[in-house]
Amino acid sequence: MPEVIEVDFLRKEVQQLLVGKTVLKGVLIKESLSNLNANQFSEILEGKTIIGARRKGKVLIIDFSKEVSLLTHFLLTGFARFYEQCPNINYQVALYFAGNGCLLINGIMLGGFVKILRTDKVFEEDGVKELGIDVLSLDFTLDRFKQILNSNRRKTIKQVLIDQHIIAGIGNAYSDEILFEAKVLPFRKCEDLTNADTENIFNVKEKVFERSIAFGGESELSFVHLDGKRGEFHKHFNVHKREGESCPICGTPIIMKKIGGRSSYYCPNCQKEEA
Ligand SMILES: [Zn+2]
Numbered sequence: 001m002p003e004v005i006e007v008d009f010l011r012k013e014v015q016q017l018l019v020g021k022t023v024l025k026g027v028l029i030k031e032s033l034s035n036l037n038a039n040q041f042s043e044i045l046e047g048k049t050i051i052g053a054r055r056k057g058k059v060l061i062i063d064f065s066k067e068v069s070l071l072t073h074f075l076l077t078g079f080a081r082f083y084e085q086c087p088n089i090n091y092q093v094a095l096y097f098a099g100n101g102c103l104l105i106n107g108i109m110l111g112g113f114v115k116i117l118r119t120d121k122v123f124e125e126d127g128v129k130e131l132g133i134d135v136l137s138l139d140f141t142l143d144r145f146k147q148i149l150n151s152n153r154r155k156t157i158k159q160v161l162i163d164q165h166i167i168a169g170i171g172n173a174y175s176d177e178i179l180f181e182a183k184v185l186p187f188r189k190c191e192d193l194t195n196a197d198t199e200n201i202f203n204v205k206e207k208v209f210e211r212s213i214a215f216g217g218e219s220e221l222s223f224v225h226l227d228g229k230r231g232e233f234h235k236h237f238n239v240h241k242r243e244g245e246s247c248p249i250c251g252t253p254i255i256m257k258k259i260g261g262r263s264s265y266y267c268p269n270c271q272k273e274e275a
Helices: 004-017 038-045 119-124 142-150 157-162 172-182 195-214
Strands: 023-028 050-056 059-064 068-073 079-083 093-097 102-106 113-118 255-259 262-266
Touching (some): 004 079, 023 038, 172 262
Antiparallel strands (some): 023 093, 050 059, 079 102
16 A cells, blocks of 8 residues: 555655646546535635645645645555546546646545545544654654553554554555564564664664665555556565565565454564564
8 A cells, every 4th residue: 555655755746746737627436535525526626726735644635725635545555647648547536737637546445535625624634633643754753652652562563553543654564664674573562672672663664765765665556656657665575475485684484474453574583572
């Protein structure tokens, strides 16, 4: 699924490619994704100009003139594309721009959303208001991370990393890769982590994110950049979705185990119970 890095790419691409574009026509095909019906959707967006883009966790926020914002949660399989020449293809949501070009959103499953809100109400909305601190936020410091682990001591580190209500942005793939880099087993309880483990996890996430950015993010499922290019980071995962393959460091077969209903992939040799 698009996690923090992928949605952040989209944020930057909206800034670069779409700011200044005015909506000629907004079309909502799949009303179940939205808080509005198709007519309202169309009415509100018509004539509005894109003025910026933001992100909270995995939610992309596109801001328009007149205090209108569009919030998108792509969930597992959603994606967004910008076309200079609009193709005749299926979509769930389309924004056709004055002049030329369109933004098409498709593939979002039940639970994802494309909502229209007043800009000043964005952070009060379901799906946004309950999100924890954003993993790329400057306020997400090592001290804050320690506090978070301290208040979730009975949970496993994997659960805490992927719980969007605690830390927003990290999903299954990045949590597996971060814990591999930090050499920490995913099912260790937060209360059992040493200071060194905690610092390690906090620090290596940057390394994992930077690597992902260098590869254009991960496109294991649906993510593409606005121009349609896929990311390559998933081809370089060390452990995620690599069950049975050799650990790139020690050669031990990678294990998959369900933790809190989510699959975790790890190397039983490199990732330790104790630091
Ligand atoms: Zn290993």
